[in-house]
Amino acid sequence: MPVEIDIEHVAKLARLDLTDEETTRLREQLGMILEHAAKVGEVAADDVPPTASAIPRANVFREDRPDPSLPVDEALRNAPEREGDRFRVPRIAETGS
Amino acid sequence: MSELCDLTGAELSAKLAAGEVSAGQILDSSLARIEAVEDDVGAFLTRTPELARERAEELDAYLSTGAPQTGAAGIPVAVKDVLATNGIRTTCGSKILETYVPPYDATAWARLSGAGAVLMGKTNCDEFAMGSSNENSAFGPVHNPWDLARVPGGSSGGSAAAVAAGEVVWALGTDTGGSVRQPASLCGVVGLKPTYGLISRYGLIAFASSLDTVGTFTRSVRDAATLLSVLGGNDPRDATSLEGDPQDYTAKLDAGIAGLRVGVVAEAFGEGVEPGVATAVRASIDRLAALGAEVGEVSLPHAEYALSAYYLIAPSEASSNLARYDGVRYGFRAPGEHADSVQMMFATRGQGFGPEVKRRIMLGTYALSAGYFDAYYGQAQKVRTLIIRDYEAAFAGFDVLVSPTSPTTAFRIGEKADDPMAMYLNDIFTIPANLAGVPAISVPCGLDDAGLPVGLQLTAPVLGERTLFRAAHALESDLGLHLRPPLLAGA
Numbered sequence: 085m086p087v088e089i090d091i092e093h094v095a096k097l098a099r100l101d102l103t104d105e106e107t108t109r110l111r112e113q114l115g116m117i118l119e120h121a122a123k124v125g126e127v128a129a130d131d132v133p134p135t136a137s138a139i140p141r142a143n144v145f146r147e148d149r150p151d152p153s154l155p156v157d158e159a160l161r162n163a164p165e166r167e168g169d170r171f172r173v174p175r176i177a178e179t180g181s
Numbered sequence: 182m183s184e185l186c187d188l189t190g191a192e193l194s195a196k197l198a199a200g201e202v203s204a205g206q207i208l209d210s211s212l213a214r215i216e217a218v219e220d221d222v223g224a225f226l227t228r229t230p231e232l233a234r235e236r237a238e239e240l241d242a243y244l245s246t247g248a249p250q251t252g253a254a255g256i257p258v259a260v261k262d263v264l265a266t267n268g269i270r271t272t273c274g275s276k277i278l279e280t281y282v283p284p285y286d287a288t289a290w291a292r293l294s295g296a297g298a299v300l301m302g303k304t305n306c307d308e309f310a311m312g313s314s315n316e317n318s319a320f321g322p323v324h325n326p327w328d329l330a331r332v333p334g335g336s337s338g339g340s341a342a343a344v345a346a347g348e349v350v351w352a353l354g355t356d357t358g359g360s361v362r363q364p365a366s367l368c369g370v371v372g373l374k375p376t377y378g379l380i381s382r383y384g385l386i387a388f389a390s391s392l393d394t395v396g397t398f399t400r401s402v403r404d405a406a407t408l409l410s411v412l413g414g415n416d417p418r419d420a421t422s423l424e425g426d427p428q429d430y431t432a433k434l435d436a437g438i439a440g441l442r443v444g445v446v447a448e449a450f451g452e453g454v455e456p457g458v459a460t461a462v463r464a465s466i467d468r469l470a471a472l473g474a475e476v477g478e479v480s481l482p483h484a485e486y487a488l489s490a491y492y493l494i495a496p497s498e499a500s501s502n503l504a505r506y507d508g509v510r511y512g513f514r515a516p517g518e519h520a521d522s523v524q525m526m527f528a529t530r531g532q533g534f535g536p537e538v539k540r541r542i543m544l545g546t547y548a549l550s551a552g553y554f555d556a557y558y559g560q561a562q563k564v565r566t567l568i569i570r571d572y573e574a575a576f577a578g579f580d581v582l583v584s585p586t587s588p589t590t591a592f593r594i595g596e597k598a599d600d601p602m603a604m605y606l607n608d609i610f611t612i613p614a615n616l617a618g619v620p621a622i623s624v625p626c627g628l629d630d631a632g633l634p635v636g637l638q639l640t641a642p643v644l645g646e647r648t649l650f651r652a653a654h655a656l657e658s659d660l661g662l663h664l665r666p667p668l669l670a671g672a
Contacts, residue, residue: 089547098500098546099507099523100539101531110543113601117544120602123489124560127567134562137391137421138569138618139377139643144420158284162511171509174519 086115087122185210186347187665190256190404193350197244197255204237204244204255208299211257215301215348218668223323224333224343226262227270228302233257236299252407252431254297259343259352262303263310264290264395265384269300273386274308274318274336277506277513277533287384288416289353289395296411301349304339308535309503310355310388312336313363313607316598317537324594325368326666327633331591334364334607337398341368344398345666351408352398357389358491359587359611361396362623366586366636369625369664371653373397373405374611376644377618378423380409381416389498390421392491392615402624402654406430409646423644430646438472438655441648444479444579449610454588457629462585462637465626468659469583469652479575479582483567487613490568492605493548493561494616500545503538506530540601569617576642581652584610586623586636610638620646624653625664634664 091111095102102110156169165172185193185207196202212230219225240255260266263273265283272278286294294300307317315323315338323338325331326346333342337354341364344352354361356374365372373396380395387393397408407430414427445466450459470476508514508529515528534542548557575582587607597603614621619640626637637656641649 091543094543094547094550097550098542099504099526099530100534100542101527102539106536106539110540113540114544114547116602117492117605118547118557121489121493121548121557121561123486124493124564125556127483127486128560128563132563132566134559135565135569136562137377138565138616139421139423141378141421141423146417154284161284162281164508164512164514173509173522174525176522 085119087118089114089118184214184347186214186257186350188350189401190252190350190399190407191401193256194250194252194254198250204240204299207255208233208237208257211301211349214346218326218346219348221324221329221668222326222342222346222348223321224304224339224346224348225259225302226272226274226305226320226339229269229300233299233301240297240299251296251411253293253411256298256351257301257349258293258298259301259304259340259349260290261306261337261340261352261354263306263355263386264353265386266290266300266303269303271303271386272320273310274306274320275533275535275538276319279319279513281512285384288381288418289412290384292412293353298351304337304343304352306339307336308538309386309499310336310357310360311499311537311541313359313604314597315339316594317535319535322594325591326668327369327591329668330593332367332594334367334587334591336360338364340398341365341370341372344368344370344400346668350400351404354396354398355385356394356396356615357392357495358615359608361398362611362621362636362638363587363607365398365623367591367634369634369666371399371402371405371625372623373409374614374621375409375413375646376423376620378421379644379646380412381419381422383416383418387502389495390502391498392495394615402650402657403431403434405622406434406650430650433647434650434654436651438469438474438652441474441581441652442579443469443474443476443652444575444582445476446582446584447478447480448484449584453606454585455590455629458585458588458590458635461627461629461635465637465656465660466583469656472655472659477579479579481571481575481613483564483571484613486564487568487616488605488609490561490564490616491612492544493557494565496541496545497548497558498545500542500549503542506533565616568613572617572619572642580641580648582640584638586610586638590629590631590633590635614640619643620649622649622653624657625662626656626660627662632667
């Protein structure tokens with residue numbers, strides 16, 4: 085059975101505007117892909133530990149010393165919009181009424 | 182007729198050292214080939230001929246002083262457009278990064294550049310390396326030099342095609358689930374995915390961080406070994422980079438494979454494998470036995486679950502990694518007025534990402550969301566453990582494993598574009614190595630009835646690259662294929 089998914093909710097979590105056509109197509113395709121992917125549940129027994137990384141490394145530290153960092157102009161060169169030494173964005177807070 | 186750009190890196194290096202050719206002449210040959218075939222192949226997104234000329238002139242001046250020459254000096258190379266190149270546009274094949282110019286170099290490219298390679302440009306790929314045909318690029322498909330109506334494979338399709346067509350001698354790619362090995366197989370070149378962490382991921386624009394691996398395209402196994410010798414070794418800028426200095430992987434390449442224990446993966450010759458692929462791979466396995474290898478059969482019982490696990494783990498990591506494309510600091514921002522920043526992000530991501538990237542972001546977001554995490558992502562991570570155990574058991578009895586690289590040869594452009602599941606099956610034999618972090622290489626092993634290249638995959642245990650190269654080199658020498666795409670018949 086294809087998996088039923090609340091596409092609108094997932095798109096909201098992912099911050100993705102989807103057209104109606106994309107929503108319909110994704111509902112169908114994701115349902116099919118997840119039906120196949122659910123096979124992982126057939127073999128993964130409780131006593132099998134999960135693996136996040138095949139060759140894990142832990143506590144990789146570097147020497148704590150300051151290095152030169154990117155100059156401001158370089159860091160802002162790819163900005164869609166800048167104002168002075170800052171990234172310019174549409175408003176991020178409600179204005180008081 | 183063979184040109185300089187058709188030679189291997191080792192051959193060019195020898196000619197350069199003997200003073201028979203200059204870096205400038207090698208560059209001329211590569212530029213002429215690009216001029217002749219690039220309109221048909223479409224391997225590049227950005228070309229850098231002026232920078233290449235400067236580099237070749239510098240190099241010739243430097244070498245004329247009698248300075249020591251590295252194995253990469255003067256070699257024309259291409260770099261997949263997911264690896265950051267300082268001052269050179271890096272798009273990831275995506276509209277969302279169409280104008281992005283990185284202020285830094287990926288370590289892999291920095292090392293290759295430092296060794297004197299000559300960059301010819303950045304190659305086309307599936308958007309954010311998500312795909313197996315290069316059809317998911319926002320900037321159009323790449324055409325396979327063996328048949329222009331067919332895909333080169335993916336996601337590193339441009340890199341594979343550029344090496345196959347002689348536009349460059351070497352190329353860098355990335356392999357998250359087979360994105361170097363599968364296109365290498367479909368284009369008839371050598372594709373290496375080393376051990377996870379052996380080549381730094383610094384500057385590899387992230388898709389799925391626990392699986393992403395920088396890999397190489399060459400026209401010989403020896404060149405793959407030379408190239409890895411340049412690229413490998415610890416990098417403090419990547420916390421997942423393995424400890425250890427760069428190694429010379431070309432030593433003992435010719436040692437032969439007498440007594441080498443070769444395990445034929447039983448599951449890799451079942452349903453869905455084209456007869457032409459199975460025939461060529463089986464014949465090559467017979468050659469390995471004739472060369473003295475001890476060939477036996479081996480099982481990877483959980484391999485059939487690898488695809489399912491991969492299509493949960495990779496999209497989950499991608500949904501997190503791609504959250505950074507928000508229209509604020511770099512890349513595309515949706516035009517027009519936006520009510521607020523959040524609306525701007527929704528519009529930017531909706532307009533900036535292509536269908537496959539959206540599909541995977543949605544898949545990963547769902548698999549990580551409250552209520553579904555344990556059933557999907559959690560279970561997939563357990564399958565990953567089972568696959569690692571399969572390899573451990575297999576390598577207790579064998580030194581290398583052998584299988585086809587891909588179940589099919591190159592398919593037609595458009596043939597699988599509307600069927601994600603059929604497309605995902607391309608990577609069924611390559612994905613397990615990414616999940617386990619082990620190294621694998623695809624070497625050309627013949628042509629099918631339609632005259633399309635077939636690739637054979639060899640897999641070794643973690644850091645078993647030397648064994649991998651030795652076995653691949655023995656097979657390559659024995660087969661002596663000297664593949665040349667029909668496109669180059671008149672070139």
